[in-house]
Amino acid sequence: MSDEELHHLIQGCVKQDSRSQKLLYKAFYGFSMAICLRYATNQYEAAEVLNQGFYKIFTKIEAYNTSRPFKAWLGRIMMNTAIDYYRSNLKMAYAQDLDTAEHIGEVSMADNNLNYNDLLAMIQKLPQSYRTVFNLFAIDGYTHEEIAEMLDINIGTSKSNLFKARQKLKQMIMSADASAYEYNNGTKFSPVVAINGTAAIQPMSYNIAIRE
Amino acid sequence: MKEEQQKNIDDVFRQVINNPANEPEYREDHWDALEGMLNSKKKPGKMVYWIPLAGAAAMMLVALGWWYLTPHTAQKDDTAPRVVTKKFTGAGIPQQGNAVAGLKEDSIVSKGSDEAGMPSLLADKPNLGTADRNVGKPNLSNAGRNFDKPNLGTADKNAGKPNLAAAKPTGAAAKENDNIAGIVNAVMRDDKIVLLEQPKSFTLPNVGIANHSVKPVNATERIKAIPIDAVARTKDESWLKKPRLAITVLTSADINGVNSFNNTSTGKNIGMLFSVRFNKLSISTGAQYAVKPYTMPFSAYSPNSGYKFKYSPQTVTADCRMLDIPLNIDYQLFEKNKNSISVGTGISSFIMLKENYQYNYATTHVYGLSSYNVSNPDKYLFSSVNFQANYRRQINSKIGVNVMPYVKVPLSDIGYSRIKLQTVGVAVGLNWNINSLPKPK
Numbered sequence: 001m002s003d004e005e006l007h008h009l010i011q012g013c014v015k016q017d018s019r020s021q022k023l024l025y026k027a028f029y030g031f032s033m034a035i036c037l038r039y040a041t042n043q044y045e046a047a048e049v050l051n052q053g054f055y056k057i058f059t060k061i062e063a064y065n066t067s068r069p070f071k072a073w074l075g076r077i078m079m080n081t082a083i084d085y086y087r088s089n090l091k092m093a094y095a096q097d098l099d100t101a102e103h104i105g106e107v108s109m110a111d112n113n114l115n116y117n118d119l120l121a122m123i124q125k126l127p128q129s130y131r132t133v134f135n136l137f138a139i140d141g142y143t144h145e146e147i148a149e150m151l152d153i154n155i156g157t158s159k160s161n162l163f164k165a166r167q168k169l170k171q172m173i174m175s176a177d178a179s180a181y182e183y184n185n186g187t188k189f190s191p192v193v194a195i196n197g198t199a200a201i202q203p204m205s206y207n208i209a210i211r212e
Numbered sequence: 213m214k215e216e217q218q219k220n221i222d223d224v225f226r227q228v229i230n231n232p233a234n235e236p237e238y239r240e241d242h243w244d245a246l247e248g249m250l251n252s253k254k255k256p257g258k259m260v261y262w263i264p265l266a267g268a269a270a271m272m273l274v275a276l277g278w279w280y281l282t283p284h285t286a287q288k289d290d291t292a293p294r295v296v297t298k299k300f301t302g303a304g305i306p307q308q309g310n311a312v313a314g315l316k317e318d319s320i321v322s323k324g325s326d327e328a329g330m331p332s333l334l335a336d337k338p339n340l341g342t343a344d345r346n347v348g349k350p351n352l353s354n355a356g357r358n359f360d361k362p363n364l365g366t367a368d369k370n371a372g373k374p375n376l377a378a379a380k381p382t383g384a385a386a387k388e389n390d391n392i393a394g395i396v397n398a399v400m401r402d403d404k405i406v407l408l409e410q411p412k413s414f415t416l417p418n419v420g421i422a423n424h425s426v427k428p429v430n431a432t433e434r435i436k437a438i439p440i441d442a443v444a445r446t447k448d449e450s451w452l453k454k455p456r457l458a459i460t461v462l463t464s465a466d467i468n469g470v471n472s473f474n475n476t477s478t479g480k481n482i483g484m485l486f487s488v489r490f491n492k493l494s495i496s497t498g499a500q501y502a503v504k505p506y507t508m509p510f511s512a513y514s515p516n517s518g519y520k521f522k523y524s525p526q527t528v529t530a531d532c533r534m535l536d537i538p539l540n541i542d543y544q545l546f547e548k549n550k551n552s553i554s555v556g557t558g559i560s561s562f563i564m565l566k567e568n569y570q571y572n573y574a575t576t577h578v579y580g581l582s583s584y585n586v587s588n589p590d591k592y593l594f595s596s597v598n599f600q601a602n603y604r605r606q607i608n609s610k611i612g613v614n615v616m617p618y619v620k621v622p623l624s625d626i627g628y629s630r631i632k633l634q635t636v637g638v639a640v641g642l643n644w645n646i647n648s649l650p651k652p653k
Binding site: 033051086115116137 | 222224230231232235236237238243245249250
């Protein structure tokens with residue numbers, strides 16, 4: 001989509017034109033859903049977070065500063081919506097002493113053949129607090145200081161959650177490798193990935209305040 | 213090495229997850245859901261008709277308050293009781309100043325016999341405690357000052373020792389009368405005179421007023437004190453036309469339950485009520501900030517969202533913050549000394565400020581929606597009926613304390629979860645009378 005087309009769509013959305021809204025939604029659905037999926041526990045919740053995010057965008061589109069990239073703005077709104085959606089659970093995670101955390105053996109990442117769905121499923125299997133910190137640090141590139149501020153947690157908690165997230169991911173990768181080995185040798189089949197939600201999300205009431 | 217491997221993990225995830233080629237495909241049903249949300253937002257809100265209604269009620273209260281707080285001179289003249297005296301059967305005490313004003317025989321509304329008058333029982337609030345000392349001591353010049361001080365009491369105690377000197381009767385009057393007939397005190401009201409007291413015959417034989425010699429009085433008959441209720445009645449009548457306005461600051465703790473009180477949670481409220489009291493009836497309204505937590509079985513949770521849980525939670529715990537706007541009417545059953553008790557009913561509307569729902573699953577191994585924040589909650593007009601009792605103790609003429617047990621019975625569903633929430637609780641409050649009250653008896 002060219003910048004001019006995007007500009008026209010945004011102008012249409014400012015006028016609450018339903019057709020423009022749908023085209024914009026369609027154009028950025030994949031990008032936005034990918035963000036929501038890795039912050040959410042499953043596809044149901046990802047779809048709900050996605051629509052909450054777009055709802056904010058369509059009802060507060062006039063707040064968008066056209067001098068900034070729209071995609072980045074959209075991405076931040078989606079990320080913040082997802083964080084807000086799960087915020088009540090985030091503080092429940094406590095900072096466990098890193099020394100006492102379970103140590104997982106080293107995993108070779110070079111040889112595995114994990115695809116997007118495999119990795120997404122692993123992220124979604126992480127506890128909420130680990131998943132959020134891992135997403136923010138490893139994928140979105142925030143520092144622990146920024147994460148601590150965004151989630152209103154201690155820097156130590158952020159580091160601890162990241163450490164434990166990595167440990168769990170390693171565990172899952174090792175399990176996936178073992179399953180793949182057994183499958184290849186004809187001994188066992190246990191797929192790692194199972195994402196097949198088809199929930200119909202109906203209208204709900206959402207917060208219209210936009211955080212960037 | 214360890215750090216490198218961790219970065220390696222991060223890189224693998226970043227590269228794969230952020231690869232645009234892996235982005236999910238567009239789904240029309242997700243757009244339909246969002247479109248529904250957007251359309252529902254465009255519908256006119258329930259507050260459209262509610263706001264002018266609330267505004268009109270507030271303006272009426274303000275106007276009413278203004279009207280009654282503004283002094284009305286003409287009205288005061290009409291309603292202010294005046295002490296009047298009347299001679300009976302040729303008896304009486306002369307020189308009683310201009311207290312006898314506008315008295316007409318045909319305008320007297322007597323509530324009993326008028327065989328004889330009783331000296332110095334001051335009009336609206338006679339000095340009930342020392343009526344005996346006033347026997348024979350009309351001292352009507354003080355009538356106005358003593359207007360608010362009823363003094364009734366052991367009238368027979370010193371009945372034989374009236375100090376008639378103070379009455380300063382003329383010699384002519386003393387000669388003319390062997391008996392001191394009383395002076396009937398009355399209240400002027402709407403061109404009629406209401407007698408406050410109809411004492412029985414009271415005879416002081418051979419009282420030599422002129423030479424200040426007072427013989428023992430043969431007053432075997434008790435002087436009947438003015439019935440207190442008669443005085444109170446006149447007071448109440450005077451207040452009929454002037455409602456009392458009051459502001460009450462309330463705080464309360466209550467117990468909330470969905471459909472029943474089997475599973476309850478404790479809530480708290482704080483707020484302010486404005487009330488207008490007409491004699492025994494009072495109308496009050498205001499706003500209370502209410503924190504209402506409650507827990508319900510998932511079967512009772514029925515939001516309109518259409519969201520389908522993959523795994524059904526066992527229970528749902530709600531934390532709701534709302535404004536409770538009551539409109540109550542109370543009837544005063546009892547009032548004695550500084551204490552009063554009233555009962556009342558009313559209706560409450562709720563403006564939801566915040567709603568949060570926590571979904572509790574049977575096991576911790578279920579991945580499901582854990583909580584939901586309703587961030588643009590709705591308003592619920594006339595959603596519950598209130599029943600309350602109110603014990604009030606007046607500390608002084610301005611300040612009183614209230615203790616108010618209450619029950620709220622739901623009329624309609626409230627909240628995102630659409631439940632019938634019932635509440636029972638006790639409120640305590642501080643009451644400030646805006647316009648003055650009569651002194652507590």
